[in-house]
Amino acid sequence: METIRGAVLSAHGLCRSFQGNRAVDDMSLSLAPGELLGLIGPNGAGKTTMFNMLAGSLQPSAGRIELMGSDVTAEGAEKRLGRGLGRTFQIPRPFPRMSVLENVLCGAQKQSGESVFGAAFRIGASRRDEARALEKARHILDFLLLSYLTDQPASVLSGGQRKLLELARILMADPKVILLDEPAAGVNPSLLEQIMARIVDLNTQGVSILLIEHNMDMVARLCSRVVVMALGRELAQGAPDAVIREPEVVRAYLGDAA
Numbered sequence: 001m002e003t004i005r006g007a008v009l010s011a012h013g014l015c016r017s018f019q020g021n022r023a024v025d026d027m028s029l030s031l032a033p034g035e036l037l038g039l040i041g042p043n044g045a046g047k048t049t050m051f052n053m054l055a056g057s058l059q060p061s062a063g064r065i066e067l068m069g070s071d072v073t074a075e076g077a078e079k080r081l082g083r084g085l086g087r088t089f090q091i092p093r094p095f096p097r098m099s100v101l102e103n104v105l106c107g108a109q110k111q112s113g114e115s116v117f118g119a120a121f122r123i124g125a126s127r128r129d130e131a132r133a134l135e136k137a138r139h140i141l142d143f144l145l146l147s148y149l150t151d152q153p154a155s156v157l158s159g160g161q162r163k164l165l166e167l168a169r170i171l172m173a174d175p176k177v178i179l180l181d182e183p184a185a186g187v188n189p190s191l192l193e194q195i196m197a198r199i200v201d202l203n204t205q206g207v208s209i210l211l212i213e214h215n216m217d218m219v220a221r222l223c224s225r226v227v228v229m230a231l232g233r234e235l236a237q238g239a240p241d242a243v244i245r246e247p248e249v250v251r252a253y254l255g256d257a258a
């Protein structure tokens, strides 16, 4: 696949094996500024492995990753978050006994890698820092329509609300690029609409988004371009409606169902 000029995030020839099994095999991908790109494919195609490498939690065995023009291949996830790359997980794991607000505060990172929570509450920190972090967290909770849960422990949240909370934690770091791992999985339909609307809002504000999702209706509504993976490689890419009708893509999905 050709690299997009000025891409905010690009992967070149990424490879990663597990016990001799090639989970990702010479995979390249580019995310244009302001794009909302879908990454789809049957179970086991290598999408999450790809996300782990892009986010910095897994080292590729070969290949290169560039984030806003810088080679970040050797950098870990915190460093990449500091550069503006946020990532959500398929199954969010908030701190269950902490309140929603505390979760948002302690999930955030500053450029230095220090958490906003730590920065705001360490001995000697100014009241102004603390107030700023709190104001920002409350603003983000408002934006995600979670304000009414501010003081509730995270343990009471539904699966969909946990996904929104995770997004809130990432937004504290002012990401320019977000990797969203299956935001629709296990989410009830009304909350799903809310999540989709927020994704569109963020994208409209200029955040570039790479989305892994099995819900094709959601992918078709959100993305103008998708990359299809199967067996660790790119199988196809293009407009969602056209791509899912390609015979190779149909075969890959049928193989998954067999």
Ligand SMILES: Nc1ncnc2c1ncn2[C@@H]1O[C@H](COP(=O)(O)OP(=O)(O)OP(=O)(O)O)[C@@H](O)[C@H]1O
Pocket: 018, 019, 021, 022, 023, 041, 042, 043, 044, 045, 046, 047, 048, 049, 050
């Ligand atoms: N930590 C690991 N150890 C061993 N094998 C792994 C590991 N992570 C992924 N794999 C294997 O790598 C392949 C790709 O898995 P991956 O989770 O990246 O696929 P996926 O496209 O995200 O699948 P899904 O849609 O089901 O989440 C699979 O065969 C999987 O079993």
